[in-house]
Amino acid sequence: MGKNPQAAETLPKSPTGVKGFDEITLGGLPKGRPTLVTGGAGSGKTMFGMEFLVRGASDFGEPGVFVSFEETEKDLTANFLSLGFDLNRMQEEKQILLDHVHIDRSEIEETGEYNLEGLFVRLGYAIDSINAKRMVLDTLEALFSGFTNQFILRSEIRRLFLWLKERGISAVITAERGFSETGLTRHGLEEFVSDCVIVLDHRVKEQISTRRLRVVKYRGSTHGTNEYPFLMDEGGISVLPITSVGLDYEVSSERISSGIPRLDAMFGGEGFYRGSNILISGTAGTGKTSFAARFVQDACRHGEKCLYYAFEESSSQIIRNMRSIGIDLDPARKQGLLRFQTVRPTFYGLEMHLTTMHKEISEFKPTVVVVDPISNLITVGDPEEVKIALMRLVDMLKPSIITSLFTSLLQGGHHRMEMEPAASNSMVSSLIDTWMLLKEIESGGETNRILNIIKSRGMAHSNQLREYLLTDRGIELIDVYTGPAGVLTGTARTLQEARERAESERTEREIERKKREMEQMRAKTEARITELRARMAAEQEEMERVIREHEDRKRQALHDRMRMAHLRMADEGK
Amino acid sequence: MQELSGPENSKEYNLRLYVAGQTPKSLQAFANLKQICEEHLQGRYQIEVIDLVENPQLAKGDQILAIPTLVRKLPEPLRKIIGDLSNTERVLVGLDLFPKSFDSA
Numbered sequence: 209m210g211k212n213p214q215a216a217e218t219l220p221k222s223p224t225g226v227k228g229f230d231e232i233t234l235g236g237l238p239k240g241r242p243t244l245v246t247g248g249a250g251s252g253k254t255m256f257g258m259e260f261l262v263r264g265a266s267d268f269g270e271p272g273v274f275v276s277f278e279e280t281e282k283d284l285t286a287n288f289l290s291l292g293f294d295l296n297r298m299q300e301e302k303q304i305l306l307d308h309v310h311i312d313r314s315e316i317e318e319t320g321e322y323n324l325e326g327l328f329v330r331l332g333y334a335i336d337s338i339n340a341k342r343m344v345l346d347t348l349e350a351l352f353s354g355f356t357n358q359f360i361l362r363s364e365i366r367r368l369f370l371w372l373k374e375r376g377i378s379a380v381i382t383a384e385r386g387f388s389e390t391g392l393t394r395h396g397l398e399e400f401v402s403d404c405v406i407v408l409d410h411r412v413k414e415q416i417s418t419r420r421l422r423v424v425k426y427r428g429s430t431h432g433t434n435e436y437p438f439l440m441d442e443g444g445i446s447v448l449p450i451t452s453v454g455l456d457y458e459v460s461s462e463r464i465s466s467g468i469p470r471l472d473a474m475f476g477g478e479g480f481y482r483g484s485n486i487l488i489s490g491t492a493g494t495g496k497t498s499f500a501a502r503f504v505q506d507a508c509r510h511g512e513k514c515l516y517y518a519f520e521e522s523s524s525q526i527i528r529n530m531r532s533i534g535i536d537l538d539p540a541r542k543q544g545l546l547r548f549q550t551v552r553p554t555f556y557g558l559e560m561h562l563t564t565m566h567k568e569i570s571e572f573k574p575t576v577v578v579v580d581p582i583s584n585l586i587t588v589g590d591p592e593e594v595k596i597a598l599m600r601l602v603d604m605l606k607p608s609i610i611t612s613l614f615t616s617l618l619q620g621g622h623h624r625m626e627m628e629p630a631a632s633n634s635m636v637s638s639l640i641d642t643w644m645l646l647k648e649i650e651s652g653g654e655t656n657r658i659l660n661i662i663k664s665r666g667m668a669h670s671n672q673l674r675e676y677l678l679t680d681r682g683i684e685l686i687d688v689y690t691g692p693a694g695v696l697t698g699t700a701r702t703l704q705e706a707r708e709r710a711e712s713e714r715t716e717r718e719i720e721r722k723k724r725e726m727e728q729m730r731a732k733t734e735a736r737i738t739e740l741r742a743r744m745a746a747e748q749e750e751m752e753r754v755i756r757e758h759e760d761r762k763r764q765a766l767h768d769r770m771r772m773a774h775l776r777m778a779d780e781g782k
Numbered sequence: 783m784q785e786l787s788g789p790e791n792s793k794e795y796n797l798r799l800y801v802a803g804q805t806p807k808s809l810q811a812f813a814n815l816k817q818i819c820e821e822h823l824q825g826r827y828q829i830e831v832i833d834l835v836e837n838p839q840l841a842k843g844d845q846i847l848a849i850p851t852l853v854r855k856l857p858e859p860l861r862k863i864i865g866d867l868s869n870t871e872r873v874l875v876g877l878d879l880f881p882k883s884f885d886s887a
Contacts, residue, residue, distance in 0.1 A: 318865050318872070319869040320867060321807060321865055322865040322866065324848055325802040326848055327847040330842060330847075351847075355848070
C-alpha cells in the first residue's frame with residue numbers, strides 16, 4: 209500500500225508493528241522522539257503503547273520499558289496475556305521491562321523546593337538495565353494528581369521529554385483526552401510533545417461502537433490525516449488505512465471461472481477476470497447464494513483459498529442448503545481452503561466490519577472473497593456510508609488481486625422486467641467490474657428465473673437474457689428461446705418449443721406428400737411419352753411401307769416395259 | 783479521636799533521606815532535617831541518606847520520584863515528605879510531630 213520511500217528517508221522512524229498504522233504514518237513513529245497518544249477512557253491508549261513495545265522487542269529487536277502510573281505489573285501481565293502477549297516471558301528475556309510507579313497523594317507532604325530527579329534516575333536505570341530503545345509512559349498525567357506544585361511539575365515534564373530525546377528513546381506518552389474543544393489533553397501535555405500527536409477515539413452511533421485513530425500532527429513527515437477505524441482484539445490493534453490506497457494497482461488479465469461453463473461462455477468463454485469484483489444482485493429467492501457457492505466450490509477445486517462472509521446464514525446452513533442443489537462445500541472447508549465468517553451485520557459498525565475483514569484477509573490471504581449479502585450492511589449504515597465502505601473494501605481487495613463476489617438483495621416486486629430496482633444499486637455501479645442481475649419473472653401463472661449481465665468491464669459479454677434452473681445438479685443455464693414477445697421462459701418456453709416441433713413435423717409430412725405426388729406425375733408423363741413415341745414409330749413404319757410398295761411398283765413397271773420391248777424386237781433404245 | 787503525638791511520645795524514628803548527588807539542595811535538606819530532629823527527636827532518631835546516583839535501583843523500592851524525599855519508615859504508617867525541608871512546620875506535620883488540625887488552625 210503506497211509507501212513513499214522519500215518521506216521515510218527524511219525522518220528516521222521506528223516501526224510500530226501495529227497492523228496498518230505504519231502505512232498511515234509511512235513507517236511508524238518518529239525514532240528517538242516522544243509521541244503523544246491521547247484519548248478518553250477505554251480508547252486503547254495502553255494497548256497501543258504496549259503493542260508498540262511488544263512488537264518493537266519481538267519484531268524489530270528494540271527492547272522497551274513500560275512505565276505504568278496506573279496499573280501494577282501484575283495487572284498488566286494478566287490483562288495482556290488475554291491479548292496474546294506473554295509479558296512474563298518477555299521480561300525474563302529482558303525484552304520488556306514493566307515498571308509500576310506508584311503515586312499516593314495522601315502519603316506525600318510537600319515542604320519547599322524539589323525536582324523529579326528520582327523519576328529520572330528510575331527511568332534511566334530501567335532503560336540501562338535492558339538497553340531499551342523504546343519507552344511508554346502510561347499515563348504521565350497521573351503525576352498531576354501526585355504533586356501540587358504545578359510550576360515545578362510542568363518544568364520537570366518538559367525536562368523529561370528533552371531528556372528522553374537526548375537519550376534517543378522512541379517514547380509513547382499517553383494522556384487523557386481534554387474536556388474542552390481546544391485542548392487535546394486534560395493537562396495540556398501536548399505543549400511538551402511537539403513531534404507527533406495521535407488521537408484515539410471511541411464513538412457510539414446508533415448503539416454501535418467504533419474505535420477511530422487520527423494522526424493530528426507529525427512534524428517532518430507526511431501522514432494520512434483521516435480518521436481511521438481500528439480494531440482491538442486478541443491479535444492486538446489493527447488499523448485500516450483508507451486513503452493510502454491509490455488507483456495505480458496492477459491488474460491481472462488472467463481469468464477465473466464462474467463455475468458454470470455456460471455462464472463462462474457468456475463472459476467471452478472464460479469467466480471473470482482474476483482480481484475483479486462481481487456483483488450479483490437479485491430479488492429474494494433468485495439463487496444469489498447458489499451462484500456464489502458454485503463459484504467458491506469451483507475456485508476451491510482449483511486450489512484457491514476462499515473467504516466467505518455470510519451475513520444471513522450460518523455456515524452449516526449454507527452447506528446444507530447448497531448440498532440440496534448438488535453443491536458440496538464441505539470438502540473445501542475441511543481442506544482449509546474455504547473459511548466462513550458468519551456474523552450478524554448489526555454485531556458491530558460498518559467501520560468495524562471493514563477493519564475485521566481487512567485483518568482476516570491479511571491473515572488468511574484468500575484469492576477469492578465472497579460477501580453474502582453486501583446489502584445487509586445497509587442495516588448498519590446509511591447508503592452513502594455503505595458506498596464508501598464498499599469502495600474501501602474494493603480498494604482493499606483489488607491491489608492484492610483478490611477476486612471478490614458480492615451479492616445484493618434487491619427490494620421490490622418480482623413481476624416486472626423493468627430495470628428500476630437496479631437503479632437503487634446504481635450508486636455502487638461505478639465500483640463494480642461485473643454486474644449480474646438475477647430476476648424472477650411471472651408469466652402464465654408461474655415464476656421463472658432469468659439472469660442478465662448488466663456490465664462486465666474489459667470483455668465482450670453476452671447481452672442475452674438467459675433462463676436458468678436450480679436443479680439437484682447445480683445451476684443450469686437453459687437454451688435461449690426468444691419469441692416475438694421477448695424471452696420465453698418456463699412452460700411458456702416448453703409450450704412454444706412443442707408447438708414448433710409440431711409445426712415442423714407437419715411441414716415435413718407435407719413435403720413428403722408433395723414428393724410422392726411429383727413422383728407419380730413423373731411416372732405418368734413418362735408413360736405418355738412412351739405411348740406417343742410408340743405411335744410415332746408406327747406411323748413411320750407405315751409411311752416407309754407405302755414408299756417401299758411404291759418403289760416396288762415403279763421397278764416392276766420398268767421391268768415389264770423392257771420385257772415387252774424385247775418381245776416386240778424393238779431396237780435397243782435410244 | 784485525635785491521637786496526639788508530640789515530644790512526650792517516645793517512639794523511635796527511622797528516617798531515610800533520598801538525594802541525587804551532592805547538590806546544594808540535598809545538602810540543605812540534610813541540614814534542615816538534622817536541625818529539626820535534634821530539636822524534636824533528640825536521641826530517638828536514625829537518618830539514613832541514600833544517593834540515587836550511586837544506587838539507582840533503590841528508587842523503585844520506596845517509589846521515589848521527587849528529590850529530595852524524606853521517608854519516615856518508622857513509626858508506621860509510612861510517610862513521604864518531599865522538598866528541601868525548609869518549611870519546618872510542614873515537616874513536623876509530615877512526621878506526625880504536630881497534629882494536622884493544629885496545622886490548619
